[in-house]
Amino acid sequence: MKKEKVLEVNNLKISFRTPNGLVRAVREISFDLYKGETLAIVGESGSGKSVTNRAIMGILAGNGIIDDGSILYREQDLAKLSEANFHAIRGNKIGMIFQDPLSSLNPTMKIGKQITEAMLINGDRIKNKMVDMYHTEYYEYLNKKKELDLARKNAKTRIFEIQLDDTISKQDKKTQIASIKTELKVKLSEIKAEIPSFKKKYIEKKEEAKTIVKADVAQIKADEKVELQSLKSNLAEQKKLLETFTKDSEDYSNQLKNVNKVKEDIRNNRENFKRKLHVTKKEAYERAIEIMNEVGIPEPEKRFNQYPFQFSGGMRQRVVIAIALMADPEVLICDEPTTALDVTIQGQILNLIKNLKKQRDLSVIFITHDLGVVANVADRVAVMYAGKIVEYGTSEDIFYNPKHPYTWALLSSVPDLDTKEKLLSIPGTPPDMLYPPKGDAFADRNQFALKIDFEEQPPFFKISDNHYAATWLLHEDAPKVDMPVIVKDRIEKYKAQEKAFQQSKGAQA
Ligand SMILES: Nc1ncnc2c1ncn2[C@@H]1O[C@H](COP(=O)(O)OP(=O)(O)O)[C@@H](O)[C@H]1O
Ligand SMILES: [Mg+2]
Numbered sequence: 218m219k220k221e222k223v224l225e226v227n228n229l230k231i232s233f234r235t236p237n238g239l240v241r242a243v244r245e246i247s248f249d250l251y252k253g254e255t256l257a258i259v260g261e262s263g264s265g266k267s268v269t270n271r272a273i274m275g276i277l278a279g280n281g282i283i284d285d286g287s288i289l290y291r292e293q294d295l296a297k298l299s300e301a302n303f304h305a306i307r308g309n310k311i312g313m314i315f316q317d318p319l320s321s322l323n324p325t326m327k328i329g330k331q332i333t334e335a336m337l338i339n340g341d342r343i344k345n346k347m348v349d350m351y352h353t354e355y356y357e358y359l360n361k362k363k364e365l366d367l368a369r370k371n372a373k374t375r376i377f378e379i380q381l382d383d384t385i386s387k388q389d390k391k392t393q394i395a396s397i398k399t400e401l402k403v404k405l406s407e408i409k410a411e412i413p414s415f416k417k418k419y420i421e422k423k424e425e426a427k428t429i430v431k432a433d434v435a436q437i438k439a440d441e442k443v444e445l446q447s448l449k450s451n452l453a454e455q456k457k458l459l460e461t462f463t464k465d466s467e468d469y470s471n472q473l474k475n476v477n478k479v480k481e482d483i484r485n486n487r488e489n490f491k492r493k494l495h496v497t498k499k500e501a502y503e504r505a506i507e508i509m510n511e512v513g514i515p516e517p518e519k520r521f522n523q524y525p526f527q528f529s530g531g532m533r534q535r536v537v538i539a540i541a542l543m544a545d546p547e548v549l550i551c552d553e554p555t556t557a558l559d560v561t562i563q564g565q566i567l568n569l570i571k572n573l574k575k576q577r578d579l580s581v582i583f584i585t586h587d588l589g590v591v592a593n594v595a596d597r598v599a600v601m602y603a604g605k606i607v608e609y610g611t612s613e614d615i616f617y618n619p620k621h622p623y624t625w626a627l628l629s630s631v632p633d634l635d636t637k638e639k640l641l642s643i644p645g646t647p648p649d650m651l652y653p654p655k656g657d658a659f660a661d662r663n664q665f666a667l668k669i670d671f672e673e674q675p676p677f678f679k680i681s682d683n684h685y686a687a688t689w690l691l692h693e694d695a696p697k698v699d700m701p702v703i704v705k706d707r708i709e710k711y712k713a714q715e716k717a718f719q720q721s722k723g724a725q726a
Pocket of ligand 2: 263266267268552
């Protein structure tokens with residue numbers, strides 16, 4: 218069976234301009250996300266996990282820029298989308314939840330309102346239908362305009378780099394910067410010349426769409442009028458009939474039921490017509506209750522009217538997940554979703570995410586600094602260090618057959634599953650991303666580092682079809698290195714646990 222690719226990140230490079238220079242947060246990473254799978258991105262704090270995923274969501278900080286690469290979602294390049302375009306995808310097709318549920322909730326707003334807010338705000342069905350009709354032309358126009366911004370930002374970054382480079386003489390800096398500026402000018406005027414034709418196409422299509430939906434609305438309203446009229450005349454008849462019966466008689470009470478039934482029909486009819494035009498409050502409420510049930514919030518009708526402070530940490534995270542699910546996303550990005558929670562609650566939220574993935578066939582990106590959390594959640598794992606992916610493979614590959622010394626270090630730092638005791642912390646600290654190292658960024662902290670590790674970036678070596686690691690240790694000329702005993706023990710323990718788990722599953726079946 219061929220797996221369906223939902224998201225494709227290619228050679229993504231992201232930096233931040235800071236007073237001290239360029240922080241190279243993400244250094245050419247690539248990965249795919251398939252339909253219905255959970256990909257874990259694991260690495261110590263500062264390795265670039267959040268930045269990568271904020272770029273996917275289009276919510277990078279203002280001083281950040283995507284220097285290079287692409288983020289393809291269903292063939293659209295998110296890296297080149299304008300802000301406005303992102304609205305259709307962010308929170309809609311791709312949802313994100315964060316470590317601290319409190320920071321994504323408004324403390325002064327009732328939970329129900331927060332869950333239904335986006336659905337109501339984006340609920341103009343006529344407008345949505347209209348935008349659907351011209352969105353291709355509209356996005357092409359906006360993206361063209363966005364090219365201006367990208368060209369300016371790229372030139373800015375290049376100038377910034379030249380200014381910081383001590384190896385270039387003052388005079389050369391001047392010439393180089395001047396030539397970048399001239400280049401930029403030419404580029405900008407080229408783009409500007411193209412914009413009007415894009416605008417024209419979009420405006421034409423929009424006018425066309427307007428005419429179509431206007432006719433739609435007129436039809437809906439006319440239909441409503443006809444139906445309402447017939448219901449109302451029915452009501453009048455039923456009421457007339459009611460008057461012919463003596464009060465308190467059986468006939469009277471039966472007829473009263475008929476009258477009320479027609480009244481209810483009228484109410485439902487009104488609601489249904491309203492729903493053809495926009496999402497109604499009742500509709501949003503019903504959906505919220507349904508989703509709150511799905512994410513395991515008990516007594517949702519009561520909870521709907523409460524404030525965030527009335528919820529526990531675990532329940533708050535469920536609320537945030539509910540908000541993300543309201544739009545029925547295809548991708549859910551979970552950035553350290555359990556890090557702020559205590560261990561039992563952590564397990565519950567992990568299970569919830571696992572079940573949601575299964576039931577909804579969601580694609581999940583699960584970000585964590587704790588490899589221990591990943592074992593039961595992820596189908597595949599990408600290990601990140603200093604802005605790069607250093608190893609990726611299936612969960613089995615990473616847990617049973619790890620190849621990169623950094624993965625070994627992560628494995629040996631996972632708290633013991635029985636004793637909860639932390640075995641080893643990784644010695645040293647990650648490199649300063651203002652000055653990323655030349656070779657393997659982990660070399661400094663790697664007891665197995667070879668000379669070449671300090672000089673040259675290792676390529677990905679293939680271990681199996683799905684399993685790759687970027688370490689010179691896998692080069693055919695490298696000395697043979699055995700993984701540390703502590704990691705070996707760890708792996709044996711994981712294997713034993715898995716076996717016991719499978720056996721207990723078999724026994725239950
Ligand atoms: N707005 C910003 N300005 C400057 N540097 C930033 C900014 N946001 C993130 N960084 C830097 O980018 C690197 C990656 O950060 P991040 O993706 O948050 O790491 P993590 O893997 O812990 O999620 C870090 O060195 C961080 O300091
Ligand atoms: Mg982070």
